[in-house]
Amino acid sequence: xxxxxIGLGVVGGSFAKAIRAHLNPSHKIMAIDIDEKTIEQxxxxxxxxxxxTTNQTILQQADLVIIALYPAALINFMxxxxxxxxxxxxxxxxxxxxxxxxxxxxxxxxxxxxxxFGHPMAGRENRGLDYASAEVFQGSxxxxxxTENNQQETINWYASFVEAIGFKRVTFVTADQHDEMIAYTxxxxxxxxxxLINSDLENRNTALFIGDSYRDLxxxxxxxxxxxxxxxxxxxxxxxxxxxxxxxxxxxxxxxxTNDDRLKMKGYFVESTQRRLKLEHEDSKFTQxxx
Amino acid sequence: xxxxxIGLGVVGGSFAKAIRAHLNPSHKIMAIDIDEKTIEQxxxxxxxxxxxTTNQTILQQADLVIIALYPAALINFMxxxxxxxxxxxxxxxxxxxxxxxxxxxxxxxxxxxxxxFGHPMAGRENRGLDYASAEVFQGSxxxxxxTENNQQETINWYASFVEAIGFKRVTFVTADQHDEMIAYTxxxxxxxxxxLINSDLENRNTALFIGDSYRDLxxxxxxxxxxxxxxxxxxxxxxxxxxxxxxxxxxxxxxxxTNDDRLKMKGYFVESTQRRLKLEHEDSKFTQxxx
Numbered sequence: 001x002x003x004x005x006i007g008l009g010v011v012g013g014s015f016a017k018a019i020r021a022h023l024n025p026s027h028k029i030m031a032i033d034i035d036e037k038t039i040e041q042x043x044x045x046x047x048x049x050x051x052x053t054t055n056q057t058i059l060q061q062a063d064l065v066i067i068a069l070y071p072a073a074l075i076n077f078m079x080x081x082x083x084x085x086x087x088x089x090x091x092x093x094x095x096x097x098x099x100x101x102x103x104x105x106x107x108x109x110x111x112x113x114x115x116x117f118g119h120p121m122a123g124r125e126n127r128g129l130d131y132a133s134a135e136v137f138q139g140s141x142x143x144x145x146x147t148e149n150n151q152q153e154t155i156n157w158y159a160s161f162v163e164a165i166g167f168k169r170v171t172f173v174t175a176d177q178h179d180e181m182i183a184y185t186x187x188x189x190x191x192x193x194x195x196l197i198n199s200d201l202e203n204r205n206t207a208l209f210i211g212d213s214y215r216d217l218x219x220x221x222x223x224x225x226x227x228x229x230x231x232x233x234x235x236x237x238x239x240x241x242x243x244x245x246x247x248x249x250x251x252x253x254x255x256x257x258t259n260d261d262r263l264k265m266k267g268y269f270v271e272s273t274q275r276r277l278k279l280e281h282e283d284s285k286f287t288q289x290x291x
Numbered sequence: 292x293x294x295x296x297i298g299l300g301v302v303g304g305s306f307a308k309a310i311r312a313h314l315n316p317s318h319k320i321m322a323i324d325i326d327e328k329t330i331e332q333x334x335x336x337x338x339x340x341x342x343x344t345t346n347q348t349i350l351q352q353a354d355l356v357i358i359a360l361y362p363a364a365l366i367n368f369m370x371x372x373x374x375x376x377x378x379x380x381x382x383x384x385x386x387x388x389x390x391x392x393x394x395x396x397x398x399x400x401x402x403x404x405x406x407x408f409g410h411p412m413a414g415r416e417n418r419g420l421d422y423a424s425a426e427v428f429q430g431s432x433x434x435x436x437x438t439e440n441n442q443q444e445t446i447n448w449y450a451s452f453v454e455a456i457g458f459k460r461v462t463f464v465t466a467d468q469h470d471e472m473i474a475y476t477x478x479x480x481x482x483x484x485x486x487l488i489n490s491d492l493e494n495r496n497t498a499l500f501i502g503d504s505y506r507d508l509x510x511x512x513x514x515x516x517x518x519x520x521x522x523x524x525x526x527x528x529x530x531x532x533x534x535x536x537x538x539x540x541x542x543x544x545x546x547x548x549t550n551d552d553r554l555k556m557k558g559y560f561v562e563s564t565q566r567r568l569k570l571e572h573e574d575s576k577f578t579q580x581x582x
Contacts, residue, residue, distance in 0.1 A: 121502035141499055171499045181500035184491065189504040192483055194563040195540035197570070199533070200475065207573030208432055208462040209472035211412035213480040215574070216507040222567040225560035229553050236548055242490070243545050247538070249486035254534050257527055262520050269516035272485040276513040279488070282498030283506070 001027050004062030006077060008033040008042055010124045011094055012068030013132025016047045018165040021134035030058045038129050047129075059084040064161075065091040070227045071101060071234060078108040085113045090154055092116040096182060098145045098175035100234040114154040119143040119178065120167065121186075125222045137166035145175050169285075183238035188246055190228060191239075193221040292318045295353030297368060299324040299333055299342075301415045302385055303359030304423025307338045309456040312425035321349045329420050338420075350375040355452075356382040361518045362392060362525060369399040376404045381445055383407040387473055389436045389466035391525040405445040410434040410469065411458065412477075416513045428457035436466050460576075474529035479537055481519060482530075484512040 003019060005012045008031050016029050030050040033039050039051035052058055059065065059081055067074055074093050085091060091113050095101055098117055109115045122140035124131045142162045146155055159170040173181070197218045200206055206214075232239055249268075256264040294310060296303045299322050307320050321341040324330050330342035343349055350356065350372055358365055365384050376382060382404050386392055389408055400406045413431035415422045433453045437446055450461040464472070488509045491497055497505075523530055540559075547555040 121500070123502070141501060143500065169499065178500075181495065181497070185497060185501045185505040188487070189508045191541065191544055192487060192508065193504075194559055195537055195544055196479070196483060197563050197566045198559060199536040199540045200566065201536075204472065205573070206472070206476060207570055207576075208460065209412070209434065209469075210432060210476045210570070210574065211414070213484075213511045214476040216510060217480045217483065218563075218567055218570065219507060220504045221563040223560055223564060225557040225564070228560055229556045232548055232556065233551060233553070236551075240545065240548060243541065243548075245490040245492075246486055247541060247545075249490045250482065250534065250538060250541075253482055253486055254531065254538075257523055257531060257534075260524060260527075262524070265520045265523065266516040268485055268489060269514055269519055272488050272512040273514060273516070275488045275491065276509055279498055279501070279509065282496070283501065285498075 001063045002061045003027055003029050004058045004065040005029065005031040005048070005068060006065065007068040007073070008035075008038050008048075008129050008132070009068060010127055010129070010131045010136075011120065012066065013042070013047065013129040014122075014134070014136045015066050015068060015165070016042065017132055017134035018137055020047060022165045030062060032058055041129060047132075055081055055084060060086055062086060063089055065089055067091065067093045069093075069095075071095045071097060071104075071230050074101070075104050075108070078105055082108050082110055085110065087112045089113045090116065090158060092118050092158065094118060094120055096186060096231050097234040098178040102145070102147060102175050109149070114149075114151055115147075116150060116155060116158050117145040117147065117175075118158070118162070119145075119182070120162070122167075125220055127224060135166065137162075139168045140166070142167040142170045143178055144170060144172050145178050146172055179235050180238050183235055183242040187232060187235060187239045188242040190220050190223060191232075191243060192246070193218050194223070197221040292354050293352045294318055294320050295349045295356040296320065296322040296339070296359060297356065298359040298364070299326075299329050299339075299420050299423070300359060301418055301420070301422045301427075302411065303357065304333070304338065304420040305413075305425070305427045306357050306359060306456070307333065308423055308425035309428055311338060313456045321353060323349055332420060338423075346372055346375060351377055353377060354380055356380055358382065358384045360384075360386075362386045362388060362521050365392070366395050366399070369396055373399050373401055376401065378403045380404045381407065381449060383409050383449065385409060385411055387477060387522050388525040389469040393436070393438060393466050400440070405440075405442055406438075407441060407446060407449050408436040408438065408466075409449070409453075410436075410473070411453070413458075416511055418515060426457065428453075430459045431457070433458040433461045434469055435461060435463050436469050437463055470526050471529050474526055474533040478523060478526060478530045479533040481511050481514060482523075482534060483537070484509050485514070488512040
């Protein structure tokens, strides 16, 4: 199979490495990246077999195209290149929003390809090929949002494909479900991390006073401002709802603390403990196709 | 040296294991734990040399006593046992609050011992000896709050001692500084984790939609409700200030998102990224005695 990867950042690069590590070595991996040096590095490290900085021949040859670009770049790529895909190709994208993205690409997807909207729930807070790894997908969730234009067998095949390169669980969800859940699990988490670290007072040598909790909670405060501004605004309504629900819980807690209401405080902690235990239990299950 | 450890939970147990693993094997490690089975387990695993469920002989023999009990249990232990310490013993506690604790123990510390208020910034969200390990302190911060009754050389010796068992950095701070910083780095982090997981809507199979961000941000939502209720209320004023500052940042972010204010959003993300990078840089330094 000829596999084309568009964008050799941490996601595209990890796809390339994971395919190389976990699948039949006879697959030809080709990549397009606007950065010449990234292509050179990927070639010299043996991550890809062939590379281009703009499409010359790759889209015409690829049976599977994985577009690992930011939302705006993905739309732009489709506008420029949508007439070049091989007939019958499976093409997929990897962005963190679905409702807006499906709308944006609606008229840009030719009838001759099967285009799958997908979201690998894995990544790194660092950017670029240097942080890509064959193992970054291990044990992670993958979300697929089928559209009416998808062939069921293509989607099933792609689900098996991502499981073969390391994802532990593929879930099929509607665009609305996807965006509602992601607003909470991913976007709100980033808002919280940013707000936590930005609420620190200056010049107080915070590093001397931190444990793993603070390290963990601020890890994702290091983020790409262009990408996340795009993602947040493309899912604004759901995100604001998630923030509001979170703010209410913080407010409840503040009230209980202010009133020395031990009973309420303990109730919140017992609830959070139970929820986290349940999450760990569910997260440790390996299941497929929970549609 | 005879070392007495009071409470073989995750902190006390890790002290025992780390002393065994990193220091001269001729130190005699003795422990008091109210749970007979915990003492039996610690003896059979060779973590301790001798154990008791209530003090019979340990405090009379120990040159160093590490009290790894929750705040209320610590006060209770001192009330019951403060006349039993060996003359000249170094005694230390490990709780996460200092102003209230120093006040509470003020009249309970005999002149014949050197009592050090300390806070190991390491732990596990799970309780008990089973989760103790010799490595849990590796690379962690240790805070010491000297009082007017401490001998400088005792404090310096204890700082070296905790570094020898794995802590990377010891900082001497006043009780006020300690509680102000901990309100932010530890207590607020726990409030956030609890509020995040408790703000989830029920029955929506959240585990299928999570990545490492959500896993990391909710890890500490699993917490001991009695301990944390004590800790929060003992540091109420500083904690409420920290929550308020955090809430303002969330509010600012919400406003920027509501108004599609890309410039402000990007500004917040650039700031959080810079702060996190600075934190990583400072956190990676190994320094001592930053008083």
